[in-house]
Amino acid sequence: MTGPAPSPVRGIVDLSHPLDDGTPVYPGDPVARFTPATTIGEHGYNVLHVQMGSQTGTHVDAPYHFLEDGARIDELPLDLFLCPAVVADVRGKAPHQAITWADLAPVADRLSPGRMLVLHTGWDAHWGTDAYFDHPFLDGDAAERVVAAGVRTVALDALSLDETVLGGDPAAGFPAHLAVLGSGGVIVENLRGLDAVRSAEPLVSVLPLRIAGADGAPVRAIAFDVGV
Ligand SMILES: [Zn+2]
Secondary structure, eight states, X not given: OOOXXXXXXXXXXXXXXXXXXXXXXXXXXXXXXXXXXXXXXXXXXXXXEEEOOTXXXXXXXXXXXXXXXXXXXXXXXXXXXXXXXXXXXOTTOOTTOEEOGGGGGGGGGGOOTTOEEEEEOOGGGGTTSGGGGGOOEEOHHHHHHHHHTTOOEEEESSSOSSOOOTTSOOTTOSHHHHHHHHTTOEEEEXXXXXXXXXXXXXXXXXXXXXXXXXXXXXXOOEEEOOOO
């Protein structure tokens, strides 16, 4: 008798929100609906009818989200979605407060090509409440500096990398989206659970569904704690 084989994978942290009919979406986006298409009782097997926008729940934005000639989600190199991450602790921001380059100073020297920047805002605590829409955001100047450092994947545990304004577009537009997506990079939104990540530089996977031609796609985001 031998025991279970030791797994080389340990310390997996789930960074994904569950998807259900109550999933908050960006103002104006389609709401998510999950309804049985068949049931075991009637048909002998369960199949769910899934209706949702491409930017629902924990998801990735491709450049095509904001740029007509930008790469689609299925055209991007996979290393954008699976790489070591630098986690910036930017908790404690007020509603609608900007995250600036000064806030990223503690991690600035670790930002480099091949690394993902993860902004830990703590705003996932507001998921499912009105306060979730009043999240902090990355200002345009900081986004440009992050891109200049070579980072091509920027993630956060809030609804959007730019400010969200109910009833209209933010006055500043979408400078952080344009900086990151304009560099050929991607944005990961609606992460959760970053409190549980212990490694200073976890390996993070945000591999999106391979939806042909899409502007983005939902992901099962996970962190592997390495070196702890
Ligand atoms: Zn998005």
